[in-house]
Amino acid sequence: MATLKCSRCGQEREAVTxxxxxxxxxxxxxxxxxxxxxxxxxxxxxxxxxxxxxxxxMDPKTDEFLNKQVLAFFNLDGGAKxxxxxxxxxxxxx
Ligand SMILES: [Zn+2]
Numbered sequence: 201m202a203t204l205k206c207s208r209c210g211q212e213r214e215a216v217t218x219x220x221x222x223x224x225x226x227x228x229x230x231x232x233x234x235x236x237x238x239x240x241x242x243x244x245x246x247x248x249x250x251x252x253x254x255x256x257x258m259d260p261k262t263d264e265f266l267n268k269q270v271l272a273f274f275n276l277d278g279g280a281k282x283x284x285x286x287x288x289x290x291x292x293x294x
């Protein structure tokens with residue numbers, strides 16, 4: 201079983217094995233830095249964010265937004281703020 205030092209909790213834990221719809225650079229960073237325990241927390245957070253911001257998963261801007269959020273959650277974005285209150289969902293996104 202692969203372990204890593206998680207960038208969120210800082211503990212040596214089982215590495216995440218599946219990062220859902222995240223791809224490319226984001227996926228690579230998550231697979232290299234995220235533990236399964238924190239990933240499970242992120243999934244709950246992601247659901248809250250999607251509900252809170254009424255995100256449309258068919259909108260490419262949603263991908264972009266969630267990419268930023270997941271990197272912030274795992275401290276992989278160089279210090280950008282998580283779940284920014286400045287975010288305004290695009291008008292007529294649906
Ligand atoms: Zn962790």
